[in-house]
Amino acid sequence: MKHIWITGGSGFIGSNLVLRLQEEFPEASLTVLDDFRSGSFPNLEGYRGDFVAADISRLDWDAEFRGRRPDAIFHLASITDTTLQDQKIQTHDNVEGFRRLLDYLRPEKTPIVYASSAATYGIRAGVNRIGDPLAPANAYAFSKVQLENLARKIREEEPSWKIAGLRYFNVYGPREGHKGVPASMAWHLAGQMLLGKRPRIFKNGEQKRDFVYVKDIVSMTVAAMKSGKTGVWNAGSGQPRSFNEMVEGLNGVLGTKFKPEYFPCPYPFYQPHTEADMSATQRDLGIRPKYSLEDGLRDYFESGWLTRGRPKAKTRKK
Ligand SMILES: NC(=O)c1ccc[n+]([C@@H]2O[C@H](COP(=O)([O-])OP(=O)(O)OC[C@H]3O[C@@H](n4cnc5c(N)ncnc54)[C@H](O)[C@@H]3O)[C@@H](O)[C@H]2O)c1
Numbered sequence: 001m002k003h004i005w006i007t008g009g010s011g012f013i014g015s016n017l018v019l020r021l022q023e024e025f026p027e028a029s030l031t032v033l034d035d036f037r038s039g040s041f042p043n044l045e046g047y048r049g050d051f052v053a054a055d056i057s058r059l060d061w062d063a064e065f066r067g068r069r070p071d072a073i074f075h076l077a078s079i080t081d082t083t084l085q086d087q088k089i090q091t092h093d094n095v096e097g098f099r100r101l102l103d104y105l106r107p108e109k110t111p112i113v114y115a116s117s118a119a120t121y122g123i124r125a126g127v128n129r130i131g132d133p134l135a136p137a138n139a140y141a142f143s144k145v146q147l148e149n150l151a152r153k154i155r156e157e158e159p160s161w162k163i164a165g166l167r168y169f170n171v172y173g174p175r176e177g178h179k180g181v182p183a184s185m186a187w188h189l190a191g192q193m194l195l196g197k198r199p200r201i202f203k204n205g206e207q208k209r210d211f212v213y214v215k216d217i218v219s220m221t222v223a224a225m226k227s228g229k230t231g232v233w234n235a236g237s238g239q240p241r242s243f244n245e246m247v248e249g250l251n252g253v254l255g256t257k258f259k260p261e262y263f264p265c266p267y268p269f270y271q272p273h274t275e276a277d278m279s280a281t282q283r284d285l286g287i288r289p290k291y292s293l294e295d296g297l298r299d300y301f302e303s304g305w306l307t308r309g310r311p312k313a314k315t316r317k318k
Pocket of ligand 1 (some may be wrong): 007008009010011012013014033034035037038039040054055056057075076077080097118119167168169170179
């Protein structure tokens with residue numbers, strides 16, 4: 001991989017991926033494509049590659065790159081605010097970005113790994129397996145299903161083209177603070193605790209999520225490219241953990257002893273459990289997540305990014 005492009009490379013997962021690729025492939029030339037709508041340049045501290053600041057859903061790819069194509073592309077650019085209800089914007093920007101990229105790459109069938117989402121499964125509780133019916137519950141999830149549909153259509157037309165989709169689950173880790181509300185539960189609860197406040201979670205805290213550390217997500221994303229395989233795989237930890245356990249884990253790394261403050265869930269239906277079945281990912285991509293929730297939170301804290309930019313705590317209750 002001499003020339004690698006990464007869309008969405010100034011975002012949370014994208015910047016972690018870019019910095020890993022720079023380390024793992026020091027000879028490669030990297031190009032990030034991002035319009036900063038939810039990304040942030042400080043995420044790319046230490047990055048030595050090129051940057052194209054453009055909205056990829058409106059970019060004229062031929063005019064911009066004039067036939068220049070990479071050896072591999074990681075496509076992570078997406079609107080990531082799942083609460084944005086505007087169906088046209090979610091679907092236009094997320095789907096047309098991918099369609100234009102596919103159109104531009106078609107002549108050389110450049111291998112692609114793209115980010116899909118566990119949101120495609122919808123709100124049904126339980127273990128999410130590849131092959132389960134998809135039931136997007138919001139416009140964001142709908143747009144991700146469209147990405148998968150586009151990739152499937154291309155696979156039928158161009159069977160030799162390597163296109164791998166990964167359904168990321170609940171990712172947390174360094175370089176996510178810029179996301180604001182859509183940042184992970186780890187980020188938000190740690191923020192409350194660092195202010196000396198009890199972490200607020202929905203009653204009774206036993207809801208479970210497949211929390212997955214961003215370093216594992218990056219490893220799975222790179223493994224999907226190296227595998228040269230085509231298809232869709234889950235990218236989670238495979239270990240659902242409760243909101244109460246998240247608070248305990250944060251207490252462990254922050255040196256606090258906060259009890260959660262429970263409040264009633266305002267939603268008529270709230271997904272009680274998400275869990276990635278990781279068997280196909282392990283079998284086909286030859287990789288398994290390494291980080292437990294506790295190990296991930298420890299690494300996150302030690303990176304400095306969990307506390308970076310936070311107001312200084314006045315009191316830290318023990
Ligand atoms: N973080 C998670 O838990 C999670 C879960 C499931 C799927 N994903 C997917 O992973 C990918 C990365 O998400 P993230 O958490 O890093 O979010 P993020 O918001 O930090 O990153 C998305 C990046 O894409 C850029 N972008 C968006 N639309 C663009 C466009 N049209 N043109 C150019 N750049 C554009 C943004 O500026 C941002 O830098 C996304 O595709 C997201 O849907 C993330």
